[in-house]
Amino acid sequence: MPQTKLGLDPAVVRRARALARKAAAPVEKLAHTHTTVSVERATLRLAGVTGADATGMPWVNHLVDAVREQVGLEYGVALPVWHALASGEHTDLVAMAEKAATGGVRFALPTGKDAERAAKAARKAVGTGFVRIDRNRRDRNKLLAKLGDPPKPWIYLIVATGDIYEDIPQAQAAAREGADIVAVIRSTGQSLLDYVPEGATREGYAGTYATQENFRLMRAALDDVSRELGRYVRLTNYASGLCMPEIAALAGLERLDMMLNDCMYGIIFRDINPQRTFIDQRFSRAIHARAGIVINTGEDNYLTTADAVDAAHTVIVSQLLNERFGLEAGLQPWQLGLGHAFEINPDIPDSFRLELAHALLVRELFPEAPLKYMPPTKHMSGNVFAGYLLDAFFNLVGVMTGQGIILVGMMTEGIHTPFLSDRDLALENVNYVRNAVGDLAEDFRPAPGGFVVERAHRVLGESVELLQRIVDDGLLDAIADGTFGITKRPADGGKGLDGVVKKADGYLNPASDLLEEGRT
Amino acid sequence: MTGEPKIVRPYGDTTGDGMVQLSFTLPVGKDGRADGAALQLARKMGLEPATVVHSKAMGPDFTFFVVYGRVSHLVDLSQVEVVEREFPVLTAKEVNLAIRSRLRRKLVVVGATVGTDAHTVGLDAILNVKGFAGEKGLEYYREVRVVNMGSQVTADELVARAKAEHADALLTSQVVTQKDAHLHHTREVSEAVVATWPDASHRPLVIVGGPRFDTVTPKDLGVDRIFGRGTTPAEVASYLVHALLPTAKVPA
Ligand code: B12
Numbered sequence: 001m002p003q004t005k006l007g008l009d010p011a012v013v014r015r016a017r018a019l020a021r022k023a024a025a026p027v028e029k030l031a032h033t034h035t036t037v038s039v040e041r042a043t044l045r046l047a048g049v050t051g052a053d054a055t056g057m058p059w060v061n062h063l064v065d066a067v068r069e070q071v072g073l074e075y076g077v078a079l080p081v082w083h084a085l086a087s088g089e090h091t092d093l094v095a096m097a098e099k100a101a102t103g104g105v106r107f108a109l110p111t112g113k114d115a116e117r118a119a120k121a122a123r124k125a126v127g128t129g130f131v132r133i134d135r136n137r138r139d140r141n142k143l144l145a146k147l148g149d150p151p152k153p154w155i156y157l158i159v160a161t162g163d164i165y166e167d168i169p170q171a172q173a174a175a176r177e178g179a180d181i182v183a184v185i186r187s188t189g190q191s192l193l194d195y196v197p198e199g200a201t202r203e204g205y206a207g208t209y210a211t212q213e214n215f216r217l218m219r220a221a222l223d224d225v226s227r228e229l230g231r232y233v234r235l236t237n238y239a240s241g242l243c244m245p246e247i248a249a250l251a252g253l254e255r256l257d258m259m260l261n262d263c264m265y266g267i268i269f270r271d272i273n274p275q276r277t278f279i280d281q282r283f284s285r286a287i288h289a290r291a292g293i294v295i296n297t298g299e300d301n302y303l304t305t306a307d308a309v310d311a312a313h314t315v316i317v318s319q320l321l322n323e324r325f326g327l328e329a330g331l332q333p334w335q336l337g338l339g340h341a342f343e344i345n346p347d348i349p350d351s352f353r354l355e356l357a358h359a360l361l362v363r364e365l366f367p368e369a370p371l372k373y374m375p376p377t378k379h380m381s382g383n384v385f386a387g388y389l390l391d392a393f394f395n396l397v398g399v400m401t402g403q404g405i406i407l408v409g410m411m412t413e414g415i416h417t418p419f420l421s422d423r424d425l426a427l428e429n430v431n432y433v434r435n436a437v438g439d440l441a442e443d444f445r446p447a448p449g450g451f452v453v454e455r456a457h458r459v460l461g462e463s464v465e466l467l468q469r470i471v472d473d474g475l476l477d478a479i480a481d482g483t484f485g486i487t488k489r490p491a492d493g494g495k496g497l498d499g500v501v502k503k504a505d506g507y508l509n510p511a512s513d514l515l516e517e518g519r520t
Numbered sequence: 521m522t523g524e525p526k527i528v529r530p531y532g533d534t535t536g537d538g539m540v541q542l543s544f545t546l547p548v549g550k551d552g553r554a555d556g557a558a559l560q561l562a563r564k565m566g567l568e569p570a571t572v573v574h575s576k577a578m579g580p581d582f583t584f585f586v587v588y589g590r591v592s593h594l595v596d597l598s599q600v601e602v603v604e605r606e607f608p609v610l611t612a613k614e615v616n617l618a619i620r621s622r623l624r625r626k627l628v629v630v631g632a633t634v635g636t637d638a639h640t641v642g643l644d645a646i647l648n649v650k651g652f653a654g655e656k657g658l659e660y661y662r663e664v665r666v667v668n669m670g671s672q673v674t675a676d677e678l679v680a681r682a683k684a685e686h687a688d689a690l691l692t693s694q695v696v697t698q699k700d701a702h703l704h705h706t707r708e709v710s711e712a713v714v715a716t717w718p719d720a721s722h723r724p725l726v727i728v729g730g731p732r733f734d735t736v737t738p739k740d741l742g743v744d745r746i747f748g749r750g751t752t753p754a755e756v757a758s759y760l761v762h763a764l765l766p767t768a769k770v771p772a
Contacts, residue, residue, distance in 0.1 A: 162699065173579045188696055189636030192672060205636060206698040270638055271670060305641060417698060421545045421584045424576070487640075 004364050005445050006456045012464060013365065019467035020320035023475050028328055030275060031282035035509065037194070037499040039283045040064045040077040042245035043511040045253075046129030047122070049093045050212065052198040059097035060246070061195045066100040070107040074504035078122035083110035086117055123510040129253065130290065130514055136255035137292040143223070147232045152370065153398060154180035154234070155430055156407040160417045162187060162204035164214045171218060172225045173420065175233045177427045181258060181405065183236035184218060186210050191241030191270040192495060196250065206417055210237050210247050215254035234258055236296070239284045240266050242276070242496045248284035252291035258337065259288055262298035263325045264318065268485045269301055273494035274476055285329035286515040295331065296405070297322040300341030300374035302485040308343040312358055313462035314484055315340050319362065320467065321475070323369070330519045333368035337405055341374035342394040350451065352393055357455035359401040360446070365460070373398045375409025387411040388429065395433035402441050406430065528595045538590040540567065545584050550577035558585040566591050605755075607762035612661055615757045619663035622765040626665040629658060629760070630682040631691035633671035635705035639695035640671045642729060646691065646753050657753045664757070675708035679716050682724055688764055689725040697732045703741065710742030725763055727756070
């Protein structure tokens with residue numbers, strides 16, 4: 001660990017991590033002993049099942065629903081599906097799905113030799129997905145070597161028109177103006193769809209649907225602009241909501257580079273069932289690990305519903321949990337883009353010093369993680385001029401504390417999704433600060449025992465206390481009590497619990513097997 | 521105040537100079553025509569003379585402008601329509617007393633953020649005990665029973681719950697406005713209300729709130745009242761008393 005500025009006590013830091021590990025353990029066990037409809041659909045997607053019926057309902061949904069109805073999902077979808085395929089009645093999986101949609105396929109759980117044969121065929125088919133994911137990872141590395149990997153902090157910009165064909169020129173324009181990362185926000189409401197829409201889409205609300213085709217189109221457009229600019233521009237989307245595992249699979253298949261993937265965001269901000277979320281999250285992160293994708297976690301959001309000073313320790317606790325769940329799923333520290341934010345009420349005294357303390361604490365707790373620092377949102381009002389100033393202070397903290405990914409704040413945050421000019425002005429702001437501040441991080445040392453150092457120690461202390469309580473009560477109960485984002489989410493509440501299935505002995509999922517075997 | 525002018529112009533640094541500032545983007549590359557194009561727009565908007573004080577290329581196809589200019593338009597203050605609050609703001613005690621004496625049971629409100637919108641902070645600010653801007657929310661009022669359904673609730677779910685709870689008022693929140701999502705979802709609520717209570721005299725009060733409803737009237741949306749940015753719980757409680765218990769004699 002490099003020399004620290006805050007002088008954090010390594011014993012306290014170790015204790016915090018040990019507690020996070022303990023708090024996570026029962027939930028990890030839950031994730032290993034259960035599957036979900038979306039995990040099973042993701043497995044089929046890795047085997048190359050694409051497409052949807054005339055109403056837009058994907059074939060993977062039809063297959064999983066049919067298997068579930070006839071044999072249940074306790075053994076996974078793979079054995080019944082590849083057993084049915086072995087009958088020779090169906091030319092391929094899509095043809096089988098089409099028939100299954102109208103009830104025309106009899107599924108059964110194979111045994112003995114039949115089961116072995118089905119397992120082998122499933123493994124081979126799902127393996128093709130990983131061949132593609134692995135190739136994409138190599139291609140990314142080649143492009144990074146050839147075109148150049150921009151220095152940190154990476155500048156992260158959002159596009160959200162709702163129409164992929166509007167998003168593309170906006171994303172290219174953003175890249176030309178200096179964005180290192182382009183994130184396409186999803187349409188409102190997608191999180192609660194228990195299927196992934198198909199094809200290129202033009203009708204999202206406040207965001208664009210995450211679909212395989214939209215992913216492909218945007219990655220191709222950014223590849224073009226990367227070549228033009230001589231720098232690899234990363235693409236980000238959201239693996240969240242009820243289809244987290246499938247979206248993660250599609251991201252790997254289409255060479256997305258970063259994914260929003262939080263262990264609790266869906267629970268707290270979309271009221272998705274906690275158990276469903278944790279199970280889906282485990283599988284999706286294993287895929288991200290394999291794909292070399294950097295995840296971004298969503299702790300910043302807690303500070304929109306809770307107070308950024310009072311709840312500062314909940315951010316740290318959640319980061320430690322996200323780290324633990326991430327490492328357990330196979331992610332490397334460089335893949336953990338832990339989130340936090342500049343959300344303290346600017347009217348309170350010393351708000352800047354408090355922000356500095358929080359940001360530095362996160363930096364020093366997670367020295368290898370490419371931290372994702374989020375700009376002010378909650379206290380951005382219609383006064384766009386004041387907002388522009390606040391964004392500059394945010395940029396200053398980001399650069400001074402060596403954050404890895406800086407999401408560019410918009411002065412119109414309190415009004416609308418960004419105009420073209422909002423984005424341009426925001427980049428001008430960031431570029432000025434980056435240029436003017438240079439390596440100030442090198443010179444900046446908070447006074448030992450001073451305000452910043454004391455505040456950081458205090459937040460860490462509160463985090464350890466909270467973690468201890470979570471270990472005592474259980475993470476699911478803590479979530480039910482409203483520990484995060486002052487939002488109460490009981491373990492049996494929310495959407496999607498009916499998609500959770502306990503695995504039986506003999507459960508088979510070739511994707512999980514290949515992921516575990518492929519771990520580095 | 522005496523002698524206040526009825527007619528005013530924008531104020532830059534001198535009375536009557538009419539100076540305003542404006543920024544916008546044109547889908548024009550920053551070539552020779554760009555500034556002229558911006559000036560033409562400014563002139564058509566009534567800025568004369570106007571100066572382009574800043575223009576910057578944003579990629580090959582767009583230019584951003586900052587323009588200052590003098591507007592010739594006059595503002596006639598006597599023509600400004602002010603929507604006066606149609607009711608007095610009461611204290612929690614007064615609200616409770618009015619409900620107790622006039623309604624003789626608890627007043628029931630059912631609230632939700634409807635449609636795909638997941639924003640709850642505004643709704644919670646009105647409903648939760650914690651409240652907003654130092655004021656306690658409706659849950660704090662002893663004579664009000666609050667059912668807060670949270671977000672991502674469909675209009676039908678909200679209306680069904682309101683019916684089951686014998687609600688006196690339905691409170692809807694809408695924050696996302698892109699592609700008029702807020703208007704669309706609000707209309708879904710008012711339509712569901714009409715379908716459920718065909719007889720208007722038995723309908724609960726329908727209230728909608730959110731930061732960007734400035735462009736519409738309650739009538740446009742088929743609701744009874746719209747609450748905008750910065751609404752406080754006391755205003756909503758007072759409105760409920762005013763609208764539902766009109767003859768209540770409330771101590772001043
Ligand atoms: C907090 C926040 C979030 C949080 C919400 C957490 C939660 N549980 O609510 C999170 C992070 C989850 C979030 C998500 C998104 N958000 Co958001 N979010 C905000 C933010 C920063 C603050 C909103 C807020 O809490 N304001 C404080 C409250 C108190 O104010 P208020 O809502 O206006 O409420 C007051 C009044 O309007 C009124 N009122 C409101 N409701 C009601 C109801 C009744 C009955 C009454 C009487 C009064 C009333 O009274 C309240 C008190 O005065 C704003 C930006 C900003 N600074 O405004 C963006 C913003 C609202 N979000 C936005 C967007 C686009 C999204 C996303 C769609 C992004 C995406 N594509 O993923 C997602 C939402 C997905 C979905 N399904 O909805 C946009 C909306 C753009 C637009 N105009 O359409 C904004 C403006 C940001 C931006 N510039 O892009 N967001």
